[in-house]
Amino acid sequence: MSIKVRYFASLRESIGKESDEIETQDIHTVCQVWSTANPSIPLPINVLAAINMEYVSLQAPVKDGDVVAFFPPVTGG
């Protein structure tokens, strides 16, 4: 299974990367995408997640080809 991971704003700066590509069969949820891509970094409090540009919970299932995004609370407007 191939998952693209994207990071935005302060989260991108704090972990020092804007994206990851994960190739594994052992991922079932958004939460596991984070822990696989960032094994030494706990999932930040208040983090928001999206799959293919739609908001999802951290327990949402992922599938091959998904783009999973992690970002902090939004501050536009």
Place this chain on the structure above:
Amino acid sequence: MIKITETPFNPWNSLEKFQNNLNSIKGKFGACNSFIGFMRDFNDNTEVKAMSLEHYPGMTEKQLEAIVDEAAKQWEILEYLIIHRVGELAPNEPIVLVAIWSSHRGDAFDACRYIMEALKSKAPFWKKETLLNDKQRWVNQNTDGYKNFRNS
């Protein structure tokens, strides 16, 4: 129409130009309600000299469309215009314009307010401020626009 732009915009010119081209609903709307948000030169008791606005291209537009769709279930929206800046901004520059055209003022007022508040909590934009001493900081979260009403 939804427009995300790196270019500074004049919201009043944008409103006039957009309305002048609303040929399909000419004579149908009795109200246009608009909100314009500007960049301040202060935040959290600190002077701010510049701001950088980041967004998630694609998702931002998708979420704004979903917000408008949700509003249209509750109020009549004949036409709408949302413009939001990204990139580098200076104090006093417009950040966002939300304008709603409806048959009656109630729908225009309420839909505009709803869309603006939803944008603040759901549309993936992020502000980073540059202070007078050149230090930069991310804005952690937006305030609740309904808070003052609730406390009064």
